[in-house]
Amino acid sequence: MFFQRASVTGWILLILVRSIQSASVAEGQVDLPKSRSAPVVAKRYEIVTNGGILSTNPPLAIVYLDEKSGNSSFTAVKQVAQKNLAFVPSLLPVQVGTRVEFPNLDDTYHNIFSYSPAKRFDLGRYRRDEKPVPSQLFDKPGLVTLRCDIHDHMRGLILVLETSHFVVTDDQGHFRLTGLPSGHHVIKAWVDSKTTYEKPVELREGATAQINFP
Amino acid sequence: MVIVFALVGLAFYLAQLHVSSEARRALQSDFQAELESLHQLEDLHNAALNERCRTLVTNPRIHAALEDNALDLLYPSAKDELRDLMQIDPVGPESKRVLRARFYRFLGSGGEVLSPPNKNEVGNLDPADERAIALKKLPVMQQVGYLPGNNSSRQGTDQILAIPIFSTETGEVISALVIGFKAVELPGDRNERSLTSGIWVGGNLDLPSLPKLAQNVTARKISDAVSRISRIEGNFMLTIDNGPHLLFYKWINQDSLYPAAYEVCIYPLTFYATWERRLRWKIVIGGLLVLVFAFAASDLIARGFARPVKELALVSEQEHRERQRAEAALETTNEELERTARYSADASHQLKSPVTVLRTGLESLLHRDDFKPEVYEELSILLHQTYRLTGVIDDLLLLARMDAGKLELQSVPVNLSAVVNEWLDDLSAMPDGADLKIDNQLSTELQVIGEKHYTSLIVQNLLENARKYNRSAGKIVIKARAQNGFVILSVGNTGRAIPESMQSHLFERFRRGTNSEKVSGHGLGLNLARELAQLHGGDLRLVGSESDWTEFEVRLRAAKDKIRRAAT
Numbered sequence: 208m209f210f211q212r213a214s215v216t217g218w219i220l221l222i223l224v225r226s227i228q229s230a231s232v233a234e235g236q237v238d239l240p241k242s243r244s245a246p247v248v249a250k251r252y253e254i255v256t257n258g259g260i261l262s263t264n265p266p267l268a269i270v271y272l273d274e275k276s277g278n279s280s281f282t283a284v285k286q287v288a289q290k291n292l293a294f295v296p297s298l299l300p301v302q303v304g305t306r307v308e309f310p311n312l313d314d315t316y317h318n319i320f321s322y323s324p325a326k327r328f329d330l331g332r333y334r335r336d337e338k339p340v341p342s343q344l345f346d347k348p349g350l351v352t353l354r355c356d357i358h359d360h361m362r363g364l365i366l367v368l369e370t371s372h373f374v375v376t377d378d379q380g381h382f383r384l385t386g387l388p389s390g391h392h393v394i395k396a397w398v399d400s401k402t403t404y405e406k407p408v409e410l411r412e413g414a415t416a417q418i419n420f421p
Numbered sequence: 422m423v424i425v426f427a428l429v430g431l432a433f434y435l436a437q438l439h440v441s442s443e444a445r446r447a448l449q450s451d452f453q454a455e456l457e458s459l460h461q462l463e464d465l466h467n468a469a470l471n472e473r474c475r476t477l478v479t480n481p482r483i484h485a486a487l488e489d490n491a492l493d494l495l496y497p498s499a500k501d502e503l504r505d506l507m508q509i510d511p512v513g514p515e516s517k518r519v520l521r522a523r524f525y526r527f528l529g530s531g532g533e534v535l536s537p538p539n540k541n542e543v544g545n546l547d548p549a550d551e552r553a554i555a556l557k558k559l560p561v562m563q564q565v566g567y568l569p570g571n572n573s574s575r576q577g578t579d580q581i582l583a584i585p586i587f588s589t590e591t592g593e594v595i596s597a598l599v600i601g602f603k604a605v606e607l608p609g610d611r612n613e614r615s616l617t618s619g620i621w622v623g624g625n626l627d628l629p630s631l632p633k634l635a636q637n638v639t640a641r642k643i644s645d646a647v648s649r650i651s652r653i654e655g656n657f658m659l660t661i662d663n664g665p666h667l668l669f670y671k672w673i674n675q676d677s678l679y680p681a682a683y684e685v686c687i688y689p690l691t692f693y694a695t696w697e698r699r700l701r702w703k704i705v706i707g708g709l710l711v712l713v714f715a716f717a718a719s720d721l722i723a724r725g726f727a728r729p730v731k732e733l734a735l736v737s738e739q740e741h742r743e744r745q746r747a748e749a750a751l752e753t754t755n756e757e758l759e760r761t762a763r764y765s766a767d768a769s770h771q772l773k774s775p776v777t778v779l780r781t782g783l784e785s786l787l788h789r790d791d792f793k794p795e796v797y798e799e800l801s802i803l804l805h806q807t808y809r810l811t812g813v814i815d816d817l818l819l820l821a822r823m824d825a826g827k828l829e830l831q832s833v834p835v836n837l838s839a840v841v842n843e844w845l846d847d848l849s850a851m852p853d854g855a856d857l858k859i860d861n862q863l864s865t866e867l868q869v870i871g872e873k874h875y876t877s878l879i880v881q882n883l884l885e886n887a888r889k890y891n892r893s894a895g896k897i898v899i900k901a902r903a904q905n906g907f908v909i910l911s912v913g914n915t916g917r918a919i920p921e922s923m924q925s926h927l928f929e930r931f932r933r934g935t936n937s938e939k940v941s942g943h944g945l946g947l948n949l950a951r952e953l954a955q956l957h958g959g960d961l962r963l964v965g966s967e968s969d970w971t972e973f974e975v976r977l978r979a980a981k982d983k984i985r986r987a988a989t
Contacts, residue, residue: 261590320482322491352489359481359589 231387231410235418237380237396239266261352261364262399268420269300269366269397270382271373273405284342286310287353287363289317294353294363300373300397301345301365308342309353311335318356325349325367332357350400366397396420426712433708437701444697452667452688455616459686470602471563474584477502478598487595488588495527496537499598506600507544521602523579527586528597532556535596544601545574554601556678559594560585566679567622568601578620578627580604581679615689621670622682631687635661643670643685652681664691759825772814780807816945819878820930823952830872830956834980837867837908840877841899844884851888858896867901868980869908871957876977879961880910882950883973887914890971898972908979911964913972919963927963950975 240262283305288295290312301307311317311333319341320329325348330341345351345367353363376382376396384394389412395405404420477483482498485491506522524544527535534551537543546554553568564583570576579601586596604620604627619628626640639659646655647670654671667688674682783804787797822828845859869876887897895915902909919927928951931944951961959976966972 320485322482322485322489322494324490327491327494352485354481354485356481359479359484 232415234383237268237420239380268376273393275369308340323351525600565674567682569625618686860898869977882946883912891916911974919966
């Protein structure tokens with residue numbers, strides 16, 4: 208009961224802090240690569256590889272503030288489901304300390320695992336309606352490649368970031384980051400596993416900075 | 422005999438060659454069939470392995486380990502996947518054991534062996550073996566190699582498969598999985614007829630059913646054959662354990678990055694050689710038996726054939742002797758005939774001159790007038806007899822010439838009517854011819870073919886006979902008709918008939934009728950006339966002789982353009 212109340216209080220505090228800090232806004236466009244018509248892995252799956260580069264199709268980018276921010280004891284819960292033999296969403300940015308649940312929405316077994324240095328885990332085989340929903344806590348920044356031991360074509364990406372300021376662009380590459388702290392910062396745009404753009408930016412309170420990548 | 426032996430010998434030699442080559446062909450097809458079944462077994466084995474390996478190299482964990490920079494997890498991940506492949510069941514059936522891997526390794530990006538954390542889990546390999554399974558670079562295709570046993574940790578040759586692992590991200594080869602299996606081997610129960618197979622690689626032959634020494638010798642021979650005969654495949658004969666064997670080798674890992682390996686099959690020919698030797702003996706013995714039998718049979722048959730031939734020879738000898746006798750007799754007869762004819766001719770000539778002398782003498786005596794009248798009568802009779810004698814001699818001379826075949830005819834058309842008329846004129850001038858009634862029914866132009874003198878003689882004979890054997894106040898009828906190119910002249914006369922007993926001898930020489938006592942003649946006339954008629958291609962015959970009517974007819978060849986008229 209106590210923990211519950213504390214949690215609620217935390218949330219309210221967080222919202223208050225944000226409303227104070229989010230005086231600065233960065234917006235702009237990331238120049239996304241062309242949509243790939245002939246991916247190495249079948250087209251219908253959203254994570255594709257091309258020349259060893261993992262990215263989404265249609266291309267999306269993650270724009271984030273390149274600095275450690277937020278509460279170190281931050282915990283959040285996100286979901287990457289397996290639906291129609293694909294990860295949904297296929298690309299998920301999370302803050303360090305986020306727990307990600309992997310619910311199986313298919314009628315078949317899945318075995319989600321990752322050998323990525325940022326997070327090695329193996330959830331074992333499980334079916335739909337597995338309770339509790341198998342989950343992992345992502346406590347190290349880095350790109351995590353999600354695979355299924357049963358369906359070798361399935362790929363998912365989780366980008367674990369140290370900041371809480373991040374956003375996924377739309378499929379045209381437009382983004383808008385709000386609530387950014389004022390001052391001198393570096394904003395990065397993750398485009399694929401091998402490409403991350405970065406730009407220094409001077410954020411002023413109440414102002415909107417225009418940033419285009421690259 | 423020698424030829425027969427040679428031919429039979431040749432035939433059996435050829436038969437033996439044929440049977441032998443047939444047997445060799447059968448043997449080869451046996452060999453091929455066994456080889457084929459071995460290859461099928463190997464193909465099945467390889468197909469099963471390939472399927473296993475294909476699923477292995479697409480395994481997500483292995484890929485994750487290689488692609489997500491987690492090489493430490495490579496062997497542990499593969500361990501689970503390869504666990505069933507590596508589980509060796511030493512008491513299980515051979516067919517299951519062949520699909521068990523003896524070791525596996527991953528190759529790094531440079532083709533080097535990635536060291537496993539625990540060698541016991543991935544199959545022990547000596548450092549030398551690990552070097553042997555490494556490649557200079559990662560292959561893009563599956564590679565087949567053979568690793569000879571090292572007599573310590575590994576017994577027997579292993580077949581190794583190196584399967585490339587392609588990155589699902591880049592599509593490039595990022596590693597290769599090398600798996601070692603026990604090479605397929607035929608069961609080692611070597612007997613005199615079964616195929617044994619093994620692997621030759623790098624100068625070593627692994628063929629467990631052969632003694633070690635024989636393996637080394639054979640391995641050298643294969644090395645030699647590979648370098649000299651063919652790099653791909655070939656076969657040669659060799660002697661193992663004093664028995665002939667056929668060895669077949671074939672390069673089984675062409676286009677492989679691993680050293681060339683050859684499948685070696687050895688087919689013992691000992692059984693075949695024994696069989697062939699036995700067959701040769703059988704053929705020789707059989708051939709001899711057949712030869713002996715054939716000689717016996719042919720002798721029997723020859724005897725059978727010879728009997729009638731001998732009899733025939735005997736008969737023909739007798740016949741020959743008889744013929745010789747007959748020919749000799751004929752010769753004698755001929756000689757006698759010729760002598761007779763010559764004699765007859767000589768006699769005629771010898772007789773003619775004294776008769777002439779006699780007649781001249783008698784005629785000169787008749788011209789004297791100092792004899793008594795009875796003497797003149799006697800002389801006249803004697804003179805008449807000389808004429809008769811001359812006639813006989815003339816006839817004899819003619820007959821003799823005919824008998825000797827010396828009479829040559831000069832056939833011309835002869836007017837038969839004229840001939841008949843001439844003689845009828847003479848006939849009427851005869852003293853006893855005056856009271857005869859002559860009925861000549863011939864047309865004036867009756868032409869026949871012949872020599873006029875002899876035709877005339879025939880007619881004279883017939884007419885004289887008709888006159889001579891006629892009765893007083895009798896008649897002579899002369900007729901003619903045409904028949905098949907002949908003119909048939911018939912002369913009939915009244916008078917006593919010729920007795921039947923005489924009729925068949927009428928035409929013999931010196932035969933005269935019974936009523937001929939008071940008739941002049943010498944019995945040669947009818948014979949001469951018939952022979953002359955026959956000489957002219959015709960004939961003379963008695964038509965009939967009965968009660969006051971005797972008729973002869975002569976057949977003579979008609980002159981062609983006159984036939985029609987003669988017939989009318």
